[in-house]
Amino acid sequence: MKYRIGQPTVAAVYDMDGSRNPFIEALPESLSEHEFVREIQSFPPCPSRQADLSLTERKRGIAAIQTLFVPMDYMYCVYDQLWRMIQSTYHTRSSKQNVIRINALFANETNLNEYGTQPQSASLLGSAGLGKTSTIKRCLCLIPQVIEHEQYLHEPFFCKQVLYLFCECPSDCSIKTMSFNIVKALDDAVGSNHLDYLMKMRSTATSSIATYIKVLCMTYNIGLICVDEIQNLVIEAKRTNRIKPMIRFLTELTNDSATAIYFSGTMLAETVFEQEPYLKRRTRGLRLLPFKNDGAYRDFLAQLWPYQYTETRARMTDRIANVFYDYSGGVPAYIAKLSEESQVQALSYDLPCINEQIIRNTAELLAIRPQKIAMRGKFLSEFHCAYAQPEEPIEKAKINDGDQKSKRLYANQRGRKAQERDKGDLIAAFHGNALQKLLREQKMLVEVSIC
Amino acid sequence: MLTHFPMPLPDEWWYSVLCRYYISAGVQEHGIVKKELFGRADAHMGTLFPNGSLAAVVNRLPRTVFCFQDVLLNNTPFKYYVRFYPKGGREYLMKYLSEGGTPQLTHLWRSYGRENWKPRYCPMCATEDADAYGEPYYHLSHQIPMVSVCQKHHCKLKLVDKHLAESLENPLTRALSFTPRPS
Numbered sequence: 001m002k003y004r005i006g007q008p009t010v011a012a013v014y015d016m017d018g019s020r021n022p023f024i025e026a027l028p029e030s031l032s033e034h035e036f037v038r039e040i041q042s043f044p045p046c047p048s049r050q051a052d053l054s055l056t057e058r059k060r061g062i063a064a065i066q067t068l069f070v071p072m073d074y075m076y077c078v079y080d081q082l083w084r085m086i087q088s089t090y091h092t093r094s095s096k097q098n099v100i101r102i103n104a105l106f107a108n109e110t111n112l113n114e115y116g117t118q119p120q121s122a123s124l125l126g127s128a129g130l131g132k133t134s135t136i137k138r139c140l141c142l143i144p145q146v147i148e149h150e151q152y153l154h155e156p157f158f159c160k161q162v163l164y165l166f167c168e169c170p171s172d173c174s175i176k177t178m179s180f181n182i183v184k185a186l187d188d189a190v191g192s193n194h195l196d197y198l199m200k201m202r203s204t205a206t207s208s209i210a211t212y213i214k215v216l217c218m219t220y221n222i223g224l225i226c227v228d229e230i231q232n233l234v235i236e237a238k239r240t241n242r243i244k245p246m247i248r249f250l251t252e253l254t255n256d257s258a259t260a261i262y263f264s265g266t267m268l269a270e271t272v273f274e275q276e277p278y279l280k281r282r283t284r285g286l287r288l289l290p291f292k293n294d295g296a297y298r299d300f301l302a303q304l305w306p307y308q309y310t311e312t313r314a315r316m317t318d319r320i321a322n323v324f325y326d327y328s329g330g331v332p333a334y335i336a337k338l339s340e341e342s343q344v345q346a347l348s349y350d351l352p353c354i355n356e357q358i359i360r361n362t363a364e365l366l367a368i369r370p371q372k373i374a375m376r377g378k379f380l381s382e383f384h385c386a387y388a389q390p391e392e393p394i395e396k397a398k399i400n401d402g403d404q405k406s407k408r409l410y411a412n413q414r415g416r417k418a419q420e421r422d423k424g425d426l427i428a429a430f431h432g433n434a435l436q437k438l439l440r441e442q443k444m445l446v447e448v449s450i451c
Numbered sequence: 452m453l454t455h456f457p458m459p460l461p462d463e464w465w466y467s468v469l470c471r472y473y474i475s476a477g478v479q480e481h482g483i484v485k486k487e488l489f490g491r492a493d494a495h496m497g498t499l500f501p502n503g504s505l506a507a508v509v510n511r512l513p514r515t516v517f518c519f520q521d522v523l524l525n526n527t528p529f530k531y532y533v534r535f536y537p538k539g540g541r542e543y544l545m546k547y548l549s550e551g552g553t554p555q556l557t558h559l560w561r562s563y564g565r566e567n568w569k570p571r572y573c574p575m576c577a578t579e580d581a582d583a584y585g586e587p588y589y590h591l592s593h594q595i596p597m598v599s600v601c602q603k604h605h606c607k608l609k610l611v612d613k614h615l616a617e618s619l620e621n622p623l624t625r626a627l628s629f630t631p632r633p634s
Binding site (some may be wrong): 095096097098099100102103106150151156157158159160190191192193197200201202208211212213214215216218219220 | 517584
């Protein structure tokens with residue numbers, strides 16, 4: 001590996017691939033899916049000798065469940081997309097183009113289109129609690145944030161290349177606050193004081209702040225800006241009836257500075273994105289829905305299951321798994337929360353382990369109810385299909401054949417119980433395709449009707 | 452420490468490097484940028500002979516990339532002015548400047564009056580530089596007093612406008628005004 005994973009700032013190492021663009025040559029390598037999973041997963045140690053733990057140790061262990069991070073199949077898609085967006089930014093930008101753009105901005109020349117192509121933009125939307133923000137943050141952590149250049153091809157070359165910035169869309173949707181968030185993220189990354197300068201500037205008009213941000217994007221060679229909680233746009237829009245200024249600001253920022261942009265948030269934002277064709281084009285990407293009640297869900301639950309800090313570990317039965325699903329709706333955050341809180345409830349009632357009733361009571365207590373899915377998207381379980389392998393379990397394959405409607409393969413059979421029949425029962429033998437065999441064994445007659 | 456700074460281009464005058472820094476900083480208020488660059492807002496940056504502000508800036512840059520001596524010899528007319536100094540005098544001046552001192556040379560404007568001097572540029576160099584680097588810049592070789600012709604293109608050097616030359620010493624003037632534009 002060129003750069004050690006987890007280091008936010010690294011000294012540039014060049015590939016010398018002949019592109020003669022230091023920004024491209026210094027970019028980090030992409031991880032394989034296997035390496036990616038190994039790096040982002042987080043499994044705290046499972047409890048051992050549960051019976052001997054003190055109450056404090058149990059509660060401490062329960063609190064540590066929040067540090068658990070189970071890699072899912074869609075996460076590599078996100079990582080891959082982010083990595084490619086960063087790459088493409090530097091393919092459309094060189095030091096000379098940056099200089100031309102900065103000069104044009106300084107001279108208030110508005111026609112910048114001739115200086116480069118449009119940057120990439122995409123979005124990741126999905127129900128709350130699926131782990132979108134954590135995924136993006138973990139994916140970005142695998143990429144160094146700042147590459148420091150000092151010498152390229154034996155010539156001094158002093159500049160910083162900021163590969164990405166992560167900031168949140170402000171709750172009031174103000175362009176100024178958004179600008180401050182971007183500058184703050186930049187200051188944190190490179191250790192500058194631009195936010196102070198921005199505060200001290202006499203002209204705090206939105207246009208001059210926007211120009212300032214654009215120049216900074218080019219001076220620091222920013223590759224990607226991730227804007228989280230983009231659904232705030234809709235919430236604020238409903239209140240003030242103004243949606244466009246913020247989106248226009250971000251679009252203009254990325255167009256003028258040739259910096260890629262990645263939005264993430266809940267599905268509420270899709271209503272805004274689909275309003276205008278130019279927005280729709282720029283905001284395509286993954287639309288995530290929770291787990292279906294299937295093998296992928298059970299795999300996720302199985303990875304969470306060892307983290308039980310009660311006296312004994314409850315057995316994961318179909319009934320318990322279904323109760324978890326019924327209340328969580330397949331949302332990973334709710335599943336983890338239910339697991340954590342039901343253990344706390346079990347401890348407070350001196351129960352040896354969690355059970356169905358405890359889980360139900362906890363869900364009622366915490367008002368955890370499944371969300372209604374009223375949007376189009378891809379279920380977390382469906383990402384197996386994209387990377388289908390021959391050894392995929394049959395039960396998962398069967399489930400994935402289904403359409404939008406979630407199948408309850410693990411649910412208890414409902415209705416009246418089937419009557420038990422003895423071995424010689426003809427109806428039972430007929431249903432089991434063993435009728436002829438039974439008749440021969442019992443030396444019974446077979447009536448054959450010839451028409 | 453400064454987090455960004457333009458690399459001096461071939462034969463670039465130090466003042467021009469500072470102008471390019473202003474443009475890339477994004478802030479259009481002189482005082483703020485000067486404080487960032489020199490640590491104080493009243494530093495004189497528009498001087499031909501280097502002063503204490505040179506060390507103030509170079510000390511804020513990584514030593515592995517920027518060497519004070521290289522900047523002094525290649526981006527200021529230091530060599531031109533001290534050409535006939537004894538070795539000890541040159542070394543003393545260099546050390547004095549590196550420590551942030553501002554030497555007062557009595558002969559500085561004797562051969563060529565300060566009032567006659569203005570920043571100069573070659574229009575052909577400006578066009579070539581804009582093509583090669585994306586922006587034109589002031590060449591050091593053009594700024595030496597009494598030089599009126601570009602060594603490379605053998606054409607007459609152009610002087611910047613009088614009011615711009617006067618505001619070279621005015622810290623509130625925007626940097627862009629001093630950047631030569633290709634004609």
